[in-house]
Every structure is written in C-alpha cells, then in structure tokens.
Amino acid sequence: MSTWFSGWRLIVGFLVTVIGVPVVGLVLTWVDRFVSARVQWRKGPPFYQPFADILKLLLKQTIVPQGVARTAFLFAPVVGIAGMTLVAMLIIYSNFNTVVNQQSSFIGDIIVLLYCFALVPISFIIGASASGNPVAAVGASREMTLYLGYELPFVLAILIPVVKVTQQWGVASALRIGGLVAYQQQFGPLLYSVSGVIAAVIILFTIQAKLGYVPFDIPEAEQEIMSGVIVEYSGAPLALFRITRAMAFVLLPLFLITLLWGGLRDWWALLKFLLIVVLIVLMKNTNPRLTIHQALRFFWFILAPIGIIGLVLAFIGL
Amino acid sequence: MRDLRLWGLKKSPWVYHVAAASCNNCDIEILELLTPRYDVERFGVVLVGSPRHADALLVTGVINRKSLPRVLEVYEQTPKPCLVIAIGTCACNNHIFRNSYNAVGPYDKHIPVHAYIPGCPPKPEAMILGVVKALSKL
Ligand code: SF4
Numbered sequence: 001m002s003t004w005f006s007g008w009r010l011i012v013g014f015l016v017t018v019i020g021v022p023v024v025g026l027v028l029t030w031v032d033r034f035v036s037a038r039v040q041w042r043k044g045p046p047f048y049q050p051f052a053d054i055l056k057l058l059l060k061q062t063i064v065p066q067g068v069a070r071t072a073f074l075f076a077p078v079v080g081i082a083g084m085t086l087v088a089m090l091i092i093y094s095n096f097n098t099v100v101n102q103q104s105s106f107i108g109d110i111i112v113l114l115y116c117f118a119l120v121p122i123s124f125i126i127g128a129s130a131s132g133n134p135v136a137a138v139g140a141s142r143e144m145t146l147y148l149g150y151e152l153p154f155v156l157a158i159l160i161p162v163v164k165v166t167q168q169w170g171v172a173s174a175l176r177i178g179g180l181v182a183y184q185q186q187f188g189p190l191l192y193s194v195s196g197v198i199a200a201v202i203i204l205f206t207i208q209a210k211l212g213y214v215p216f217d218i219p220e221a222e223q224e225i226m227s228g229v230i231v232e233y234s235g236a237p238l239a240l241f242r243i244t245r246a247m248a249f250v251l252l253p254l255f256l257i258t259l260l261w262g263g264l265r266d267w268w269a270l271l272k273f274l275l276i277v278v279l280i281v282l283m284k285n286t287n288p289r290l291t292i293h294q295a296l297r298f299f300w301f302i303l304a305p306i307g308i309i310g311l312v313l314a315f316i317g318l
Numbered sequence: 319m320r321d322l323r324l325w326g327l328k329k330s331p332w333v334y335h336v337a338a339a340s341c342n343n344c345d346i347e348i349l350e351l352l353t354p355r356y357d358v359e360r361f362g363v364v365l366v367g368s369p370r371h372a373d374a375l376l377v378t379g380v381i382n383r384k385s386l387p388r389v390l391e392v393y394e395q396t397p398k399p400c401l402v403i404a405i406g407t408c409a410c411n412n413h414i415f416r417n418s419y420n421a422v423g424p425y426d427k428h429i430p431v432h433a434y435i436p437g438c439p440p441k442p443e444a445m446i447l448g449v450v451k452a453l454s455k456l
Contacts, residue, residue, distance in 0.1 A: 033359070037357070037359065037360075040354050041354050042354045042357040042359065042360070043357055043360045044357075044359065045359055045360055045361075046360070046362075048329070049329070049330065049362050052325070052326050052329035052330040053362070055322060055323075055325070055326035056323070056326030056327055056329070056330050056373070057326075059319075059322065059326060060373075060397050060398075060399065061397040061399070062397070063370060063395070063397050226367035226368045227366070227367045227368050227371065230368075230371075231367070231368045231370065232368075232370055233370060233371075234370040234371060234397040235397055238370075238371065
C-alpha cells in the first residue's frame, strides 16, 4: 500500500514538473506580453497566444541548414529543457520534503541546482556554435560573456542564506534546499534582514539576465543581431527553446522565494510569485539594452562588491 | 492534426520584412502597423528578425536584378507553410518602374504571392485587411 502510494505521488510530481511547469510558464509569457502591452498603451494578445505560437512552431517545417553540425544543432534544445526539468524537480520536491536529518535519501543540493541552471546558457551556446552562422557566433560569445558576468554575483547571493543557516544548523543542512526551507519555517524568512535584502536585489538582477530580458538581452538582440543565438533555428527546436525560456521564467522566481522568502508551502507564495513576475516585466519595459561591457562592469564591479558586503554582514549576523 | 496546424498558423503569423529596393515609404507604413495605434500584436503578429522564424514575408518595393537573388534566397530560407504578401503597387505590378531597364517584373513571376495590397503606400488598414484575407483563404 505504502509503495503504491509513493509511486502515485511520484507520478503526480512527474506530471506537475513535466507538464505543469511549461504550461504555467507559457501563461506567464502571456502575462509578460499583456503587461508590456498595457505599459505601451496597447491591447495585447489573447491569453492563448503563447500556446498558438508553440503549437505552430511544433507543427512547422524544421530546417537544418547546410554546413551545420547536425547532432549538436538538434540536441542543444533538449539539453536546455532537460536542465530546466531537473531544476523543477529539485525545487518542487525539496520544498515539500523539508527534511533536516542527515539520513534522508533525497538531497536537494543547492550546488547541483546551480549547475542545472547553467545548462540553459550552455544549451544556447552549443546550439549557436553548431549552427555555424556568424551572427549566431556573435550571440554565443555574448552569451558566454554574460554568463561569466552574472554567475559571480549569483553565487555570492546564494552564499548569503547558506552562511546564515550554517551559523545555526551547520553546513550540511544549509547546502540543501530542504534545509533552507525548514530553517525559514522555524525562524521566519531570511529576506527580513539587511543581507537578505541585498541577496534578493542581486538575485532579481541575475534573474533578468538569466531570462535574457531587456537590460540584458544582449545575446539575442533582435534589432541588432537578428535574434542572435537562435537565428538559425526553426520549427520544433525553436519551440523547445521558447519552452525552456518559459520554464526558466517560472523557476527563477520560485527559486528566489524558496531561497529567501519562506518557501512555497503557504498560499502567500502565490502572491509573492506574481509580485516578482510583475517586477521583472516592469524592469524589462522601462530599460534600454546595455552593451556587453556595460553589463559585465555592472555585474562584476557593482553587484559583486555589494554581494561581498552582504556576505560579510551575514557572517556578522545582520 | 491539419486543423490544429491551421489554427496555429492563423493565430500566430510571424512576419519578416523583406525590403527589396523600396522607396522606404511602404516600410514606414509597415512599421506603423506595429505601433500602439494599430497594434497587430493582438492578432499574434510579431515582427521577427530572422526568416527562419517567419510564417509570412512582407515584400515591398520593385524587384530588380540586384535584389532578385537575395529575395529568392530569403524565400528559400523560410520554413515552408509560408505566405508571401506583396505590399505596395511596386511589389504588385512594378508601378512607375514598369519600363525600367533593370526591373525584373513583379514578385509573382518568381515566387508565389498570396496577397496583393496595392497603394502607394497602402494604408495600414488595407494591409490588415489584406493579411486577414490571405489568412482566411488558407
Ligand atoms: S509602392 Fe509607392 S511607397 Fe511603396 S515602395 Fe513603391 S513607390 Fe514606394
């Protein structure tokens, strides 16, 4: 009986991550387009628009141009979507299994999560490099530079809650997502402190960059390098890339809530989630695109020092 | 399956703008379509940067010996259920360049054209009407 029950739970979890997260992500893409339209005093597309886009792309012809590294070209979108699915599993499962003891078999390791998030830019870089298009090559090099830029402050910001939890419970539970959530359930969200606010601000900026939204949409500047990294993609692989982006749009705010704002176990999480999403969209709509060296300077010489200050504050206990 | 595909195509036509030696007036009117006043995004129309993503090519201007190979190349690069919409009298029938030495004729001599939108330049309303008619004929 109990094995049946756990198997059933596994299936539900699987369906939620494999179907639920992309669907919610596509709805969020609509929210993004709708809010943007309202900011620009327009009406905006209907709610089924992202689904129509994806459906059309999936059923359209897929062109593999001549001179393309075929396997890598077609495999790259799968890498990205696999990474996002892993992230979804990790975040959702460890939020609802907040075990602190060392014997638990499931370890929602935060370092694994970091690497899974990195699979998205890696998939874009692989795809763009495999396509052999000069414009895509420019996009790929920009994507690489941007990744190097935002990963440093991102890691620093993640270290801040880890340090705070380590001071109470030791590093073993601090490096688990479940441990972080359990800590917040006991002592209140980590956001409500100076270093917590610093971490949240840094993560908000990195979310913007990881999603490729406007101040940091440098790798796929549509007007400048013709969609950059995805320029040669058509049909189903392009749809996979869009789904990957949509999933990231769900998972990064969820990750922020899990890490700093009390986890996903109460209904307030929904409101927090929407707040973060609208914040991201507004940031997207009120900023012009940066150039790549401006973005790098921003991440390394402004955000990273702020992150180090936050880390020191977390060590002191603020 | 066919119905689904048709529905998707009708609900999200992404357009790519091919300016083959136009006088720039038609192009400005196309941009006008995308501004908040006409807002074609509510029909799912998005201007994309690469012909690989496009479902419809908006061709403008009189086609000449220099631009013909480029236009053909762009047409070949587009994945195939793809509409070609000729915008402006130049694109429809060569207009005042009819007897010019380097005009190689209207687009339908070289690629299949699904909608003709005459006018110099055509009004944005006319373009919306033309696209809607082309889509409803699918
Ligand atoms: S139709 Fe008229 S406005 Fe359009 S490109 Fe030709 S001359 Fe210019």
